[in-house]
Amino acid sequence: MLEIKNLHVKLEEEDKVILNGVDLKIGPGEVHAIMGPNGSGKSTLSYVLAGREGYEVTEGSATLQGEELLEMEPEARAAAGLFLAFQYPVEIPGVGNMTFLRTAVNAQRKARGEDELSAGDFLKTVRAKAKDLKIDAEMLKRPVNVGFSGGEKKRNEILQMAMLEPRMCILDETDSGLDVDAMKLVSEGVNALRDAGRSFLVITHYQRLLDHIKPDVVHIMAAGRIIKSGGPELALEVEHNGYAALLAEAE
Amino acid sequence: MALAQTKTDALTARTAALTAGGSGWLGAARRDAVARLAAMGLPTKRDEYWRYTDPASLTSATPTPAALFDAGDEAPAFDGIDALKLVFVDGVFDPAQSDDPTLAGVEITSLSQADGVDIHWARDIYGVLETRGQTPVQRPLATLNTAYASEGFLIRATAKAARPISLIYHHTSVTSDALIHHCIKLEKDAELTILENGPAAARVTKVMEVEVADGARFHHIRAQGRDHERRAVTHVFARVGAGALFKSFTLTANGCLTRNEQIIELVGDDGVAHVAGAAVGDGTFHHDDTVFMTHEGQRCESRQVFKKVLMNGAVGVFQGKILVKQGAQKTDGYQISQSLLLDGDSQFLAKPELEIYADDVKCSHGSTSGAIDDTALFYLQSRGVPKRMAQSLLVLAFLAEAIGEIEDEAIAEDIRSRLEGWLQRHEH
Ligand SMILES: Nc1ncnc2c1ncn2[C@@H]1O[C@H](COP(=O)(O)OP(=O)(O)OP(=O)(O)O)[C@@H](O)[C@H]1O
Numbered sequence: 154m155l156e157i158k159n160l161h162v163k164l165e166e167e168d169k170v171i172l173n174g175v176d177l178k179i180g181p182g183e184v185h186a187i188m189g190p191n192g193s194g195k196s197t198l199s200y201v202l203a204g205r206e207g208y209e210v211t212e213g214s215a216t217l218q219g220e221e222l223l224e225m226e227p228e229a230r231a232a233a234g235l236f237l238a239f240q241y242p243v244e245i246p247g248v249g250n251m252t253f254l255r256t257a258v259n260a261q262r263k264a265r266g267e268d269e270l271s272a273g274d275f276l277k278t279v280r281a282k283a284k285d286l287k288i289d290a291e292m293l294k295r296p297v298n299v300g301f302s303g304g305e306k307k308r309n310e311i312l313q314m315a316m317l318e319p320r321m322c323i324l325d326e327t328d329s330g331l332d333v334d335a336m337k338l339v340s341e342g343v344n345a346l347r348d349a350g351r352s353f354l355v356i357t358h359y360q361r362l363l364d365h366i367k368p369d370v371v372h373i374m375a376a377g378r379i380i381k382s383g384g385p386e387l388a389l390e391v392e393h394n395g396y397a398a399l400l401a402e403a404e
Numbered sequence: 405m406a407l408a409q410t411k412t413d414a415l416t417a418r419t420a421a422l423t424a425g426g427s428g429w430l431g432a433a434r435r436d437a438v439a440r441l442a443a444m445g446l447p448t449k450r451d452e453y454w455r456y457t458d459p460a461s462l463t464s465a466t467p468t469p470a471a472l473f474d475a476g477d478e479a480p481a482f483d484g485i486d487a488l489k490l491v492f493v494d495g496v497f498d499p500a501q502s503d504d505p506t507l508a509g510v511e512i513t514s515l516s517q518a519d520g521v522d523i524h525w526a527r528d529i530y531g532v533l534e535t536r537g538q539t540p541v542q543r544p545l546a547t548l549n550t551a552y553a554s555e556g557f558l559i560r561a562t563a564k565a566a567r568p569i570s571l572i573y574h575h576t577s578v579t580s581d582a583l584i585h586h587c588i589k590l591e592k593d594a595e596l597t598i599l600e601n602g603p604a605a606a607r608v609t610k611v612m613e614v615e616v617a618d619g620a621r622f623h624h625i626r627a628q629g630r631d632h633e634r635r636a637v638t639h640v641f642a643r644v645g646a647g648a649l650f651k652s653f654t655l656t657a658n659g660c661l662t663r664n665e666q667i668i669e670l671v672g673d674d675g676v677a678h679v680a681g682a683a684v685g686d687g688t689f690h691h692d693d694t695v696f697m698t699h700e701g702q703r704c705e706s707r708q709v710f711k712k713v714l715m716n717g718a719v720g721v722f723q724g725k726i727l728v729k730q731g732a733q734k735t736d737g738y739q740i741s742q743s744l745l746l747d748g749d750s751q752f753l754a755k756p757e758l759e760i761y762a763d764d765v766k767c768s769h770g771s772t773s774g775a776i777d778d779t780a781l782f783y784l785q786s787r788g789v790p791k792r793m794a795q796s797l798l799v800l801a802f803l804a805e806a807i808g809e810i811e812d813e814a815i816a817e818d819i820r821s822r823l824e825g826w827l828q829r830h831e832h
């Protein structure tokens with residue numbers, strides 16, 4: 154599904170290297186988790202994959218279902234099936250959440266040569282999915298993320314994911330800011346989307362989330378590289394012992 | 405102090421072809437304006453009030469020619485709104501193209517036919533509100549208009565008008581120079597909507613005096629046409645009574661020079677006055693909103709919401725003042741002026757002012773100027789929205805607060821679709 158090879162990234166504006174040769178391969182239907190200390194480059198990796206400006210890829214490649222991602226505009230990556238649930242979802246005053254969702258859904262359908270969803274079908278789908286995530290009608294009417302609580306923003310990310318039905322979902326700390334019940338809701342939302350043709354990359358600091366969303370592989374990222382990969386037990390090890398031993402081992 | 409010779413000369417040249425005619429109250433008002441104007445002279449860019457906008461092309465003896473504009477298949481603004489239509493061609497009322505000016509609850513008289521007719525209510529407004537609006541800042545172009553305008557309407561609403569009145573201003577002559585003066589009076593508890601659409605002429609100098617009596621409700625929505633080369637200076641002078649409502653929204657798309665002045669006095673208690681504008685310009689576009697809001701009554705609410713989208717060297721100006729007089733307690737004043745600069749060449753000049761002489765008031769003002777939010781743009785793109793569409797969405801979002809000032813949803817939608825059209829034509 155997603156294959157990242159020897160990815161090196163620096164900031165465009167300054168000589169600061171952030172990613173230092175990332176290798177990662179996620180097969181169809183797999184769930185991978187990335188953990189790692191603050192500032193190790195996890196969000197940067199997700200931004201570079203999604204196509205945010207300000208980063209320069211100096212080496213390496215990333216492909217989604219065989220297609221070279223790094224050359225595409227962000228909207229083309231989305232249409233190709235990539236989705237990033239942001240660590241910090243963006244507030245857009247003046248753009249209604251519904252308008253936003255419908256514009257996005259229809260833009261992607263159009264890019265894929267499909268018909269637009271009728272207003273009625275769209276409404277029905279959105280209402281059902283919002284209900285599962287306990288997002289009320291009033292929140293759908295408000296401007297995108299404006300005045301949403303931290304947890305509401307995260308649930309709104311998952312609603313977008315559910316509406317857009319991407320192939321490759323990257324969740325950047327979607328668990329942070331969620332209360333216990335919301336974490337369950339969100340995990341259920343994610344698990345409902347799990348299928349043989351859809352893959353996930355879950356960035357998190359806490360083992361907790363991985364109790365709900367069971368990963369096939371756990372990676373540890375430090376200083377812009379994956380320093381260790383393993384099974385779910387790796388997350389438990391981090392939870393109990395922190396990163397010190399892993400970092401020392403990697404030295 | 406004697407007027408500078410240059411100012412006098414400019415005035416002589418500007419008025420050479422004009423006559424301040426008429427008998428009765430109208431003639432008297434015009435002659436009074438001629439005298440006031442002689443004492444003021446015409447503005448120059450050295451006047452403090454014209455610091456950001458050069459009035460030279462508004463005061464020149466003849467207008468700079470302005471090419472006619474073909475809007476293609478875009479329907480005129482407010483075309484779909486059921487309204488009584490009054491049409492002006494190059495500033496001259498054209499009855500043949502207009503509806504019969506009869507409307508339940510409203511009296512409508514053309515200014516060109518008002519001479520010698522005793523329209524007592526208009527006598528108390530024509531040139532009167534304009535004169536009141538001359539302090540503390542002089543507005544000679546409004547006085548010029550009072551002195552020499554022979555076209556316009558005297559409109560008096562005594563009840564809730566059955567339909568809006570739509571004033572339509574066609575521009576058909578490259579060198580037309582229009583002076584249009586309207587007086588509008590809403591009697592107690594009356595309600596009226598005035599729509600205005602069109603460039604009017606190569607150059608237009610306009611005044612609208614509006615008296616909104618106690619409990620009355622006035623709505624004004626205008627679109628200033630799409631002609632690139634037209635020049636306009638407009639003034640709205642309004643006096644708002646107790647518990648009355650005054651709302652005005654202006655859409656400006658294109659036009660090489662626009663100066664829209666609004667001078668509003670909240671004279672009764674519990675009055676409400678909202679003025680808003682959305683201006684979008686590309687290239688040789690200079691757009692100036694100048695507002696003077698005076699609070700005299702208690703517990704009044706005023707809002708000024710002005711948004712400008714500028715590209716390719718376009719210039720936006722905002723001069724807005726809230727004056728809260730002594731005794732105007734519990735005033736709630738709000739003012740926001742913002743510009744969205746779509747490139748580095750454009751500029752926005754803002755001078756927000758508050759002057760407060762009452763102690764129990766709530767006033768806020770803010771002015772910002774900035775580019776499109778890259779983070780929001782990326783967020784939209786990451787959801788599959790193409791960049792251009794995302795930009796348009798964000799621009800419309802930026803304008804939303806101003807458009808939100810229009811109460812009638814059909815009219816607001818008309819304005820919104822015009823802005824969408826403009827953005828599509830100017831995708832960058
Ligand atoms: N645009 C930028 N300008 C300056 N520094 C940046 C920028 N983007 C990332 N960095 C730096 O790159 C490093 C990696 O940041 P990144 O956000 O990817 O870390 P992270 O692993 O997601 O951390 P966290 O766990 O705290 O979310 C940090 O040192 C950060 O300060």
Ligand SMILES: [Mg+2]
Nearest residue numbers: 195196197240
């Ligand atoms: Mg991060």
